[in-house]
Amino acid sequence: MRRPSFLSTDPTAARVVPATGFTAALTIVSSAATAFLAVFAIALSLAAGDLATRWETELAGTATVRLPAADEGQDVQVATILEALKQTPGIGTAHRLDDGEQAALLAPWFGTDLPLDSLRLPILIEVTEIGDGPDVEGLNLRLEAEAPGAVYDNHGRWRAPLAEAAGWLRKLGTVSLILIAGVMAVTIALAASAALAANGQVIDVLRLVGARDAWITRAFVQRFTLRAAAGAGAGTLIGMIALLLMPGGAETGILAGLGLSGVEWLWPLVIPPAAALLAYAATRAAAARRLGSAP
Incomplete structure (x- = not known):
């Protein structure tokens, strides 16, 4: 099976994009921070659903x-x-x-x-x-x-407000995930645009000597996608460790249900691949604007 273009290694193309610098640090740090927040947004959404079910079960009958x-x-x-x-x-x-x-x-x-x-x-x-x-x-x-x-x-006046509150918590978690994804995409797009602008003269020379836009785009897409995936992986790991270290039990008050259990721990593992896809799309769009070709 053919690998995606951003996973293919091309040392010559990779030289077009600086391996270090402000844009590299911005991409990795922003991906790690947003992935860390995404872990807690997922935990909030799942905990809200569990909370609504538990409240309904405990109050019914x-x-x-x-x-x-x-x-x-x-x-x-x-x-x-x-x-x-x-x-x-x-x-x-x-x-x-x-x-x-x-x-x-x-x-x-x-x-x-x-x-x-x-x-x-x-x-x-x-x-x-x-x-x-x-x-x-x-x-x-x-x-x-x-x-x-x-x-x-008979708790009738409590059931509906509690269920509604849990529903709003779940919606809040979903909206938070959408906003986090948007911030990550915009940040990576800005970092890619800055890298493209900083290497504008090099890109122009490469185009003059016959380099195709697809080749240049692949270099930037590969770099920024892998950086975003690495940063998101680190942020996800730190977020999961933070959830594990959170105190539990009745002594923690109403936050005792905030966390993951069982197969729910698989959900945060979706964050790094999702970050890579966002970076892929954002970098291709930024490269298309700079090079004047369709993504």
Whole structure:
């Protein structure tokens, strides 16, 4: 199978493009930086999808009864609520959350060092629904009569906003990838244009002695494509290492889900080839403008 032109080695053509200098450093550094950012944009997009799925799974079929904390009589109210829930059609199970369970719920947001003893947290009763669930309005009326202040919440008002927020996070990650690709392409095109301008006299002499535009273009395309691929490869590797070194667990708060797992680690490996293709297209376009021929 024939290799792409930018992978073919031509030492004579490569001499047209300086191996070092400002344009070489600009191409490699910009490719590495944008690839590093692309790794985190991919992680953000994938984490947002996982987050939306987890939120939907955790909230579906569950509900919570909240009862404001009271100095006395709260145990009687809790018993009354549990009895009312037991008698309500559409309710599967119900149990009161202890301090440890409440701490686990708050850990993703406030960490594990939250002093629960100094806070007057409401009493929470976790409920699982069966079938179509209970009549929420009727159940709230009964709870208000038997245990004033108790509220039955089936999380309906939370599901849509959370799913929408996760969807926007995924879109943000996708838009970030598009912007990163655009910045990389523009930077490489500018670097290629600068190299072409700096070597303008050499290019003119080469054309006078019979060098074809395709030969000159291939020299620049080869150099800048390989530079972009090398820089993107380094940036991708550093980004993946940074993701691996990020702390995980509940103590990291709501950022605990930002990362990659399983086959998701294969996605960043697409970045270096994509950077090479962007550099190939951008350099050919810049060379076409300078040489006055179609890419």
